[in-house]
Amino acid sequence: MRFVGHALSAVALSACAVTSTLPPPTGAQAPARLHVAAVKPAPPSFIEDDYSSALAEARATNRPLVVDVWALWCHTCLSMRAYVFPDEVLWPLSKEFVWVSLDAEKAGNAKFLEKFAMEVWPTLWVIDPRDEKPALKWLGSATAKELVGLLSDAKDAIARGDTGGEAGAALLRGHQDSATGRRDDAVREYKAALLAAPPHWKKRAPAVEALVARLDELKLDAECVETARYEMAKLPAGTSLANVGLSGLECARRSPKGSPARASAPVLARAVEQIALDESVAILADDRSGLFEAAVDARTDDMDVAGSRALATQWADFLERQAQAARTPEGRAVFDAHRVLAYLALGDPGRALPMLASSERDFPHDYNAPARIAKVDLELRRYDEGLAAIERALERGYGPRKMRLYLLKADLLAAHGDKPDAVLRQARAYAAALPPSDKPTPGLAEVERRLAGADATAVRPPSGTPP
Helix, strand or coil, X not given: CCXXXXXXXXXXXXXXXXXXXXXXXXXHHCCXXXXXXXXXXXXXXXXXXXXXXXXXHHHXXXXXXXXXXXXXXXXXXXXXHHHHCCCHHHHHHCCCCEEEEXXXXXXHHHHHXXXXXXXXXXXXXXXXXXXXXXXXXXXXXXXXXXXXXXHHHHHHHHHHCCCCHHHHHHHHHHHHHHHCCCHHHHXXXXXXXXXHCCCCCCCHHHHHHHHHHXXXXXXXXXXHHXXXXXXXXXXXXXHHHHHHHHHHHHHHHHCCCCCHHXXXXXXXXXXXXXXXXXXXXXXXXXXXXXXXXXXXXXXXXXXXXXXXXXXXHHHHHHHHHHHHHCCCHHHHHCCHHHHHHHHHHCCCHHXXXXXXHHHHHHCCCCCHHHHHHHHHHHHHCCHHHHHHXXXXXXXXXXXXXXXXXXXXHHHHHHHHXXXXXXXXXXXXXXXXXXXXXXXXXXXXXXXXXXXXXXXXXXXXXXXXXXX
C-alpha cells in the first residue's frame, strides 16, 4: 500500500441561530418567548456519481467541490467511506463544500476521469467550480482530523488566495502541479517549501509526505530512500510518518541489489513494522494493516520465515479485533481484503471463508466477497467451488476490475485441467467495449499474452494478491 494523507490545520465554524425580524408584541397579547435551537452541523451529504449536477450546485452556491473518486474493490476507499467521512470532526465543514462521490469503475464517470487523471485509489480532489481548476489532488487516506486541515487550506486558497507565506505558497504550487501531472515541478516546489519553512512549521509533515510520494512515483529511488530515512527521524507520529516509511521502503526494495538504497530496506522495514505494532500512533486501522502487509512482505523477502509468521499472526489478530469492533457490516467488510492476505501469509486461507460468506450475505450485489472466495478456493484446490464463486462475481462485476475476475476464472479452469481460451476471449471482448479512460491495460496485456500461447495454462498471480 502506498497511500498518503495530510495533517494540516483545522477550521471551526460557529452554528447559526434563527431569529425573528418582527417587532416584539406588547401587553397582554404577548405570546410566550419562542426558543429555536441552533442549527446543528450534519455529516457531509455526497452527490453520488453525478459530477455535472454537483458542479452546477457548486457554481450556484459559490462553494468549492470535494470529489472523492473511489472504487468498490479498494479497501482504503471503503475505509474512508465507513470511518472518515461520517466522523463528527468533519461536520462543521459539511456546508462549506459541495461533496460528490464518483465510482471510478462506472462508465458514466469516464468523462471526469478523462479530464482529471488519477493513478491511486482513492483520490480526493478539491476543485474551484469557477474554472474547474483543481486546488488539490490528494492520494489515499487521511484521518478525519487530517482531512479537516487539508480541506480548510484548499478552501482558503480558492477563496482568498491565502497560501500561508512563502513556504505555504510553494506547498500549494506543489499540490497544483501534482494535480495536473507535473510531478517534476511538484518535487521542486515541495523542496522549496521545506527550505522556506519556518521552525516547527505545522505543514512540514504533509510536505515531506508529498515530496517522498512524488519521488516514489518518478522512481527516483536513491533520493526517495535518502529523504525518507532523514525525515522519518524528525516527523511526528501519524499518517505522514507512516506513508513516508512505506514510500521509502518501496523505493528501497525496488533499488538494484548492492546499491546503498537497497541496503536501507531492512532499516526502513523495521521502522514500518514498529509503527504497525504501536497502536498508540493515531492512524486509520486500514493504514495500519497496510504497514503490517509491507512488513510481512519484507520479512518474507529476507527469508525470515519465523519472523514473517510471527508478524502475520499479530496482523491477523489486529484485523480480527478491528472487524469485531466494527459497528456496521460496511465497517467490518473494510478489513476483508487484508484478512485474506493475512491468512494467506499464515498458510491458512480457509480461515477466511466464514467471514467472506457473511459479507456475501450482507452485500448480495457486491462482487468482492465471491471473488475472494474463488481466490481462497483456488489456493485450497477446491476448483468446482471456486468456479461457482467466480461465476457469481462475474455476474456482479463491472468496470476495469472485471478483467481481474476473468483472469481468476482462467486460473481456476487451468488448474482444473480445462482450457481457459474461451474465457480469455470473453475478457478481450469485454475490454474492447470499455471507454478509453477505463481500459484495463495490464489486465488486457496479460490476456493477450495468454492467448498468444506464451503460457496456455496461465501464470497464477502471487498468493498475496487479492482479486
